[in-house]
Amino acid sequence: MDYDLIIAGAGPTGLMAAKTAAEKGLSVLVIEKRPNIAVYKRACSAMFHNSPGMNGETVTVRRNIDETRWFFKDSNFSIKYSGGIVDFYDYYVFSPSGYKLHMHRIEKPLGICFDFNALLRDLLLEAADNGVSFLTSSLAMKAENTDGGAKVLVKQRNKEFYVTGRKVIAADGLASRIVENAGKNR
16 A cells, blocks of 8 residues: 555645544545645635534634634634634625625624635645645546555546555545546436
């Protein structure tokens, strides 16, 4: 086996899984199609809501002079974050039929907006500091079970090759090639 764990995808989920597994002593490889993991160019709504239990999680932010940490109370973990934060006190949601819901709170923010690239950079640095290996500009095409583990077909530029490991995590998004090739995207 080349690795204990192979992770397809270096978004927040893949990087958090990689960091956590490496902290527990596992050898980890992350396969990512983007050439620079810390640069995300697509639009995303990088925000957390401060409502307890929102989407099954309660997120709080603790800002100190030397460090900011996000605490995920229900899942019992925290992450370091070095980017900017903007509190928001107003929130508008529009339904497809045109109805508007306006939420407003004065006493504490409804949530925070954050720098998604800073989040990726921080998770990447922590994962790398714990010994995680990375294959960038590479696609995880499919995964197959083997005796005692799994293998992942990787496409990098004009070549294809397999990497082997004990386990594989598909963290490559909604259109996951790994999940699709396993027949699980139905």
